[in-house]
Amino acid sequence: MLGVTARLTGLPAAGSRVLSGALSGRLADRPGRRSVQESAPDKPCPNMVRGIDNVRETRLNKGMAFTLEERQRLGIHGLLPPRFKTQDEQVDLCLKNISRYQEDLNKFIYLMGLQDRNERLFYRVLSENVEQMMPLVYTPTVGLACQKFGLIYRRPRGLFITIHDKGHIYDVMRNWPEQDVRAIVVTDGERILGLGDLGAQGMGIPVGKLSLYTALAGIKPQQCLPIVLDVGTNNKDLLNDEFYIGLKQNRVTGEAYDEFVDEFMQAAVRRYGQKTLIQFEDFGNHNAFRFLDKYRNKYCTFNDDIQGTASVAVAGLLAAMRKLNTKLSDHTFLFLGAGEASLGIANLCVMAMEQEGLSSQAAHDKIFMVDSRGLIVKNRPEGGVTGHKVDYAKDMEPMKNLGDVVKKLKPSALIGAAAQPQAFTAEILKDMGEYNKEPIIFALSNPTSMAECTAEQAYQATQGRAVFASGSPFAPVTINGKTLYPGQGNNAYIFPGVALGVIASGMHHIGEDVFLRAAEALAKMVTDQELDVGRLYPPLENIRDVSLQIAVQLAEHAYKTGEASTYPQPADLNAFVRSQLYDYHYANPLEQVYPWPTREASVYPHPDDLLAYIETHRYDFSYESPLLNTYEWPSSGMVH
Numbered sequence: 001m002l003g004v005t006a007r008l009t010g011l012p013a014a015g016s017r018v019l020s021g022a023l024s025g026r027l028a029d030r031p032g033r034r035s036v037q038e039s040a041p042d043k044p045c046p047n048m049v050r051g052i053d054n055v056r057e058t059r060l061n062k063g064m065a066f067t068l069e070e071r072q073r074l075g076i077h078g079l080l081p082p083r084f085k086t087q088d089e090q091v092d093l094c095l096k097n098i099s100r101y102q103e104d105l106n107k108f109i110y111l112m113g114l115q116d117r118n119e120r121l122f123y124r125v126l127s128e129n130v131e132q133m134m135p136l137v138y139t140p141t142v143g144l145a146c147q148k149f150g151l152i153y154r155r156p157r158g159l160f161i162t163i164h165d166k167g168h169i170y171d172v173m174r175n176w177p178e179q180d181v182r183a184i185v186v187t188d189g190e191r192i193l194g195l196g197d198l199g200a201q202g203m204g205i206p207v208g209k210l211s212l213y214t215a216l217a218g219i220k221p222q223q224c225l226p227i228v229l230d231v232g233t234n235n236k237d238l239l240n241d242e243f244y245i246g247l248k249q250n251r252v253t254g255e256a257y258d259e260f261v262d263e264f265m266q267a268a269v270r271r272y273g274q275k276t277l278i279q280f281e282d283f284g285n286h287n288a289f290r291f292l293d294k295y296r297n298k299y300c301t302f303n304d305d306i307q308g309t310a311s312v313a314v315a316g317l318l319a320a321m322r323k324l325n326t327k328l329s330d331h332t333f334l335f336l337g338a339g340e341a342s343l344g345i346a347n348l349c350v351m352a353m354e355q356e357g358l359s360s361q362a363a364h365d366k367i368f369m370v371d372s373r374g375l376i377v378k379n380r381p382e383g384g385v386t387g388h389k390v391d392y393a394k395d396m397e398p399m400k401n402l403g404d405v406v407k408k409l410k411p412s413a414l415i416g417a418a419a420q421p422q423a424f425t426a427e428i429l430k431d432m433g434e435y436n437k438e439p440i441i442f443a444l445s446n447p448t449s450m451a452e453c454t455a456e457q458a459y460q461a462t463q464g465r466a467v468f469a470s471g472s473p474f475a476p477v478t479i480n481g482k483t484l485y486p487g488q489g490n491n492a493y494i495f496p497g498v499a500l501g502v503i504a505s506g507m508h509h510i511g512e513d514v515f516l517r518a519a520e521a522l523a524k525m526v527t528d529q530e531l532d533v534g535r536l537y538p539p540l541e542n543i544r545d546v547s548l549q550i551a552v553q554l555a556e557h558a559y560k561t562g563e564a565s566t567y568p569q570p571a572d573l574n575a576f577v578r579s580q581l582y583d584y585h586y587a588n589p590l591e592q593v594y595p596w597p598t599r600e601a602s603v604y605p606h607p608d609d610l611l612a613y614i615e616t617h618r619y620d621f622s623y624e625s626p627l628l629n630t631y632e633w634p635s636s637g638m639v640h
């Protein structure tokens, strides 16, 4: 992608093509050129891409699906095998190729290669085979990919901004060739899934999350930017690893780190506008909460591990309430872990219980937490209780062991997000089954190797009565002749739809109510038949529609509350959001070939009626309503 851009000079010659933002990025900054920002998103801009570039550029490439006419007119005839294929045939071949690999990491490498080679084909394969592909580009395989990133890294995808770029972050961001970025997923790699500090190798996570932005919510790939903020790593193995791709130094912390992240936030909105959505992902606990508090009212931002996870877990709980015919406030919740995920879920549970009519205190009283030092109680020895945990500290005797806490509290819901594999022992699961007709058991830690228990273990220990969800996928389990389908309680059900709703409606800030609304919407999408076979979420094959519905409902709400800024309000929001979505089917490249008869003109596309077009450029000395200019819509220079 970068290679072609660098070579682009001058005006188009015969046979040259019109491209969208990515490939024309550099031109936009040159004096005298129309910037891409000025043209509507996706509108082509003048450029020069010829011949082989059509095959090398992942965004343009159709492989053997180029027709004879396309091959001849684009100057690639002879560069491809003579056979012509449909995209359907190509999809079949990709699926065959993927199934030929034994190891998931090799499947991951194949898929990344496809993404680099033929973007539309990649997204079609992913979007139409979500259940099969998501575990490969996302958890669990992406965890392994991050661990092995130094071995498998091939081509640039996303920006690496290091602490040494401090003072120049905006300049680094200008090197990203896309002009219309709407969403950034950023990590500093300190807490990658439950795998700990993977430093710059955490890049796999923003890349994977943003692939899901496109595959699950139809947000255009060119509008998505993955970023790693590399401040070093404290992972000794990586520091000693000859293949490590990041800065080989310990993490920079304190004031210098904070200034670096501040500068990044400022650079991001300076480059892409105040409404650029910035999703924080897999930051260490101590930074995640701080940054959320610091930036949530200043930028268009959310923390996926705290808020996205809260939303998906509460959706699962609300669906469970439908199954059990109870309210949240009828339950006693015990969390293993009191970090980003657990506290996020607990706080949103409190909000939901308040909605049911409980006081804040009464709602907090229903939630118990165990962290690395045991049950969170007031007057705890050794350092006490700090931060958001304080709200959940109980007037009880300290207890260290989860099994003992379960016996003491007899909770109806046990939720794990502590990255402690097998922490839900057979005895704990059995106890949960004894205390409850249908115990709620969520093993949310990722990847699979970190899960608190497997679906099979939860169902076996409770004779199939557990209402179960897990962060990474588990296969269906058959118990006593009945097949149960464990739900995947993963924030992937939430963040793509939330992002789409935020971008489409032009929300400046993302309030907590957005996540409760998304949870409620998601819980309602599960059918009674699905609940009956153990599902707490709609099947993954429906997740694109789920994301769209979440987006539309959030956008509707944003217009009601005045939080939307895309004006005028579209009459049909559903149709409006749909009209923004990415289409992974191939475009006809010939439709974009310059229709201009000469190479002197540079305003593209050629206006149908030149006389009328020139008329529009005449100065009009009559007054016009200033209100008409209040909003640009659809807005490309989003403010938050």
Ligand SMILES: NC(=O)C1=CN([C@@H]2O[C@H](COP(=O)(O)OP(=O)(O)OC[C@H]3O[C@@H](n4cnc5c(N)ncnc54)[C@H](OP(=O)(O)O)[C@@H]3O)[C@@H](O)[C@H]2O)C=CC1
Binding pocket: 191, 192, 193, 194, 195, 284, 285, 304, 305, 306, 309, 312, 336, 337, 338, 339, 340, 341, 342, 370, 371, 372, 373, 374, 417, 418, 419, 420, 444, 445, 446, 447, 450, 470, 471, 472, 489, 490, 491, 492
């Ligand atoms: N399913 C999903 O969508 C999501 C899943 N997750 C998963 O949840 C897990 C935790 O993530 P996150 O909350 O962000 O991480 P944090 O680091 O913020 O929190 C981890 C928590 O686990 C506690 N803990 C650590 N060891 C033990 C132990 N032996 N016994 C009890 N508690 C312990 C920590 O205790 P202390 O506070 O004392 O340090 C801390 O409270 C990860 O595996 C992650 O992949 C996260 C986000 C989304």
Ligand SMILES: CC(=O)C(=O)O
Binding pocket: 139, 192, 193, 194, 282, 304, 305, 445, 446, 471, 490, 491, 492
């Ligand atoms: C799913 C996710 O965001 C995590 O495990 O961190």
Ligand SMILES: [Mg+2]
Binding pocket: 193, 281, 282, 304, 305
């Ligand atoms: Mg995460």
